[in-house]
Amino acid sequence: MNPVRGITLRGIEAVGVEVEVEITGGLFSISIVGLPDAAVRESKERVRAALRSLGLAVRGRVAVNLAPADLPKEGAVLDLPIALGIASAMGSLPELPRGIFLGELALDGRLRGVRGAVGAAILARNESVPLFAPAENAAEIALVKGCEAYAVDNLADLFAFFRGEIELPPVPEYRLEENPFFADPDFADIRGQAGARRALEIAAAGHHNILLIGSPGSGKTLLARALRGILPPLSHEELLETTLIRSTLGLPFEDGGRPPFRSVHHTASTVSICGGGSALRPGEVSLAHRGVLFLDEFPEFRRDLLEGLRQPLEDGEINVSRATGSVKYPCRVLLVVAANPCQCGWDGDPVERCICSSVERERYRRKISGPILDRIDLHVAVPRLLPEELVAVEGAGGESSSIVAERVRFARRIQRERWARHGFSCNAELPERVVKRFLNLSEGVRPFLSSMAGKLRLSGRGIGRVLKVARTIADLSRNEQTDVPHVAEALAYRDGGLWR
Amino acid sequence: MNPLLRVLLLLAASGASPSRIWSAFELEELPPEAFYLEGEPLWSRLGCSQEVQRNLRRLSEESWPEEEAERAGRNGVRLLVFSDREWPSGLSGQSDAPRLLYIKGKWPIAGSSVAVVGTRRCSPYGLRTAHEIGRAVGVSGGVVVSGGAAGVDRAAHEGCLSVKGPSIAVLGTGVDVVYPRGHEALFERLGEEGGALVSEYPLGSPPRQWRFPERNRIIASLSERLVVVEAPLKSGAMITARCALEAGREIWAVPGRINEEGCAGSNRLLYDGAFPLVSIPDFVSLAVGRQLSLFDEEARLEELHSVAFTEKEQRILVLLKKSGERTVDNLAVEGKMAPADVFSCLAALMAAGHVFVAGPGRWSAVPK
Numbered sequence: 087m088n089p090v091r092g093i094t095l096r097g098i099e100a101v102g103v104e105v106e107v108e109i110t111g112g113l114f115s116i117s118i119v120g121l122p123d124a125a126v127r128e129s130k131e132r133v134r135a136a137l138r139s140l141g142l143a144v145r146g147r148v149a150v151n152l153a154p155a156d157l158p159k160e161g162a163v164l165d166l167p168i169a170l171g172i173a174s175a176m177g178s179l180p181e182l183p184r185g186i187f188l189g190e191l192a193l194d195g196r197l198r199g200v201r202g203a204v205g206a207a208i209l210a211r212n213e214s215v216p217l218f219a220p221a222e223n224a225a226e227i228a229l230v231k232g233c234e235a236y237a238v239d240n241l242a243d244l245f246a247f248f249r250g251e252i253e254l255p256p257v258p259e260y261r262l263e264e265n266p267f268f269a270d271p272d273f274a275d276i277r278g279q280a281g282a283r284r285a286l287e288i289a290a291a292g293h294h295n296i297l298l299i300g301s302p303g304s305g306k307t308l309l310a311r312a313l314r315g316i317l318p319p320l321s322h323e324e325l326l327e328t329t330l331i332r333s334t335l336g337l338p339f340e341d342g343g344r345p346p347f348r349s350v351h352h353t354a355s356t357v358s359i360c361g362g363g364s365a366l367r368p369g370e371v372s373l374a375h376r377g378v379l380f381l382d383e384f385p386e387f388r389r390d391l392l393e394g395l396r397q398p399l400e401d402g403e404i405n406v407s408r409a410t411g412s413v414k415y416p417c418r419v420l421l422v423v424a425a426n427p428c429q430c431g432w433d434g435d436p437v438e439r440c441i442c443s444s445v446e447r448e449r450y451r452r453k454i455s456g457p458i459l460d461r462i463d464l465h466v467a468v469p470r471l472l473p474e475e476l477v478a479v480e481g482a483g484g485e486s487s488s489i490v491a492e493r494v495r496f497a498r499r500i501q502r503e504r505w506a507r508h509g510f511s512c513n514a515e516l517p518e519r520v521v522k523r524f525l526n527l528s529e530g531v532r533p534f535l536s537s538m539a540g541k542l543r544l545s546g547r548g549i550g551r552v553l554k555v556a557r558t559i560a561d562l563s564r565n566e567q568t569d570v571p572h573v574a575e576a577l578a579y580r581d582g583g584l585w586r
Numbered sequence: 587m588n589p590l591l592r593v594l595l596l597l598a599a600s601g602a603s604p605s606r607i608w609s610a611f612e613l614e615e616l617p618p619e620a621f622y623l624e625g626e627p628l629w630s631r632l633g634c635s636q637e638v639q640r641n642l643r644r645l646s647e648e649s650w651p652e653e654e655a656e657r658a659g660r661n662g663v664r665l666l667v668f669s670d671r672e673w674p675s676g677l678s679g680q681s682d683a684p685r686l687l688y689i690k691g692k693w694p695i696a697g698s699s700v701a702v703v704g705t706r707r708c709s710p711y712g713l714r715t716a717h718e719i720g721r722a723v724g725v726s727g728g729v730v731v732s733g734g735a736a737g738v739d740r741a742a743h744e745g746c747l748s749v750k751g752p753s754i755a756v757l758g759t760g761v762d763v764v765y766p767r768g769h770e771a772l773f774e775r776l777g778e779e780g781g782a783l784v785s786e787y788p789l790g791s792p793p794r795q796w797r798f799p800e801r802n803r804i805i806a807s808l809s810e811r812l813v814v815v816e817a818p819l820k821s822g823a824m825i826t827a828r829c830a831l832e833a834g835r836e837i838w839a840v841p842g843r844i845n846e847e848g849c850a851g852s853n854r855l856l857y858d859g860a861f862p863l864v865s866i867p868d869f870v871s872l873a874v875g876r877q878l879s880l881f882d883e884e885a886r887l888e889e890l891h892s893v894a895f896t897e898k899e900q901r902i903l904v905l906l907k908k909s910g911e912r913t914v915d916n917l918a919v920e921g922k923m924a925p926a927d928v929f930s931c932l933a934a935l936m937a938a939g940h941v942f943v944a945g946p947g948r949w950s951a952v953p954k
Contacts, residue, residue, distance in 0.1 A: 280925040281914030281947060300946050427946045434710055434945025436911055439847075444706045444736045448768050469913040469947030479915040541937045559926070574930035577937070 092167030097413025100205030120152030269315025269487035292558030300468030346377030691782030704738025724751020910950030
């Protein structure tokens, strides 16, 4: 008997599964063993119908074994290998070539796209065997360099290929397009908010997490969305990482190297944000990997959830553990957090009246400060611009996202080169202890900082954060040295949002 | 135990109004110990309700006054009665004046005292103004008296503390109770850095609505002048102003915008004849009775030592002095600067104490 190889998912990783089929005489029945989930168990109906569409009638007692037996198998991805195994056991197929097969079958024998195709492609590459996958998954599989992959439309084609009647089209290697993607919304579309735009530029350039504080309608969400357009486009490897995670969840492939943007609502469950469930699925924080994770209405998030996010955000990966096992997902995200200045949102507004009591205000304040906020380098207030103020700044048009993105990309390159031998890729990643040694501070900075530290009540950690941001500002202006004006500007983002 | 102190402690905890009962008792012209020796017949003559009488009886049987005095001693709280030499002179004369004070911190505190009061929910501008007044009074040797509440009170206390000036908080709770929450550090500094926490309520008294208006009369009497920074028509600050008027104190008010409810009370005071506080140095020179050349000198020195302002910083400061509550957008356009420069100027000006954040993303010049 010749086992057929398929896969099942364990986290984002594809694990090889051998499908063995035995057919004995008797009344027709199919039984599948080897910890199949409901979707796998139901595959027998799809497989039987698909084979019938090719004129193969399955008869007798069919036993399908999925090895290794103790690994839970999930999803419809095993339809194709089961079908091949049965056809092979019936003797209707010549010797099968080595390879990994995946695909969900339609009743008429067509192949539908599956979750986890990218993981399967990586597995196939590592084992240097060809991969046969549904044509729907071809685009994302193409990302895996050095994988011999074939896109299959339907079962009939595959059988014809085995019999040597036709050639299957190999999946071409993916080419990342050089032309920059379309920024939506574009910085040039945002009226006013020059301050917040500047802060976002710094956030993008140094990968600094950022907090936006402002009244409702001031444009926090718009600004957060615009951040996506100035981030450097994903490299091939990064695109592969993000696609791998998306593929695990069955989300469609996103071409163009646009960094992901995931907006999380505060009512979302811990599992949906951090990942988990019995199938150990990745959560929003992993979907935002290499992109932006946006937490709107930050103080409304549950405390335990935020506590749970703290370590993963620092480490860039999240460990999801359940009774069924544990997996690591990457989650290197740029965190954008938005909050109202108070419960009702109008504290400090020039027109509207805040109706919060002092107790409410105090409670809100306590919610807003905390462990996660300590990890956010930039705090920026987003003023609600009054109509007359908007008119006054009308003339000062903003730069378009592409110009800003160019500066950001340059600053990132400098940082990558500078920190390469230390093992970091951007300023925000610098650990506290190395900050002062490597920032190339100009002579005036130290006295300036010590004169400020007393007046602004800066803590040691606070100074470290200010210096990191100052370094990014210097990188943006292409300065070798971190100078006094850079540090002064960085000080303005220290707690610009919390003014009481 | 001193019989007078014992009686006053009994009264403080009895649930009656101590000032009223004591005034009635004084008319009887009896020695203090007669108060508890004679007991119920005297108490009902003085107008104590049945409940108060029951409380008095219970408290004296449980020797509560002795225990309270012991507790106070342990917590470093002084018990001051009206006959003491250090009893503040401003607190004598009215029939409703307190006869017993719990004091935590330094006492007596020398210097002309200025009460700075206002609403808990004030604007950032009001907050900053209170802070600057507190600072100016503190730096020129005066004492800031306020209620230890959030908003204006707190800003005034902190302004005074920022220059190591003495500041008195008159509380509506026991002096060992922190209310509102979040004022732990402030109260600790007040008690330890040359200021004091003052209350007429027994130790451990929790916050009760009616105690706060009551303590306002002490704020008014303890100070020579009262400044109302921002107060709506119906507010504790207006009650303090009324008490101050009755006690014959000078009343000042900071002019506010006439479209804001939060300033309606303080503006009404101006209409009724209070002194308008339009310049902090002028007010302080009057209030503290000292020519402020010293203060000015100090400020000038401070400015010399601070980072000299660049041309850009001056440009921003001039714009902010013209009109406050500006956003970075407006400053960038009017000052013809990049937003990055505006930020770095604002940070430097803020550190030098010339600019403050007046709302989310809005900056103003510090009131002078």
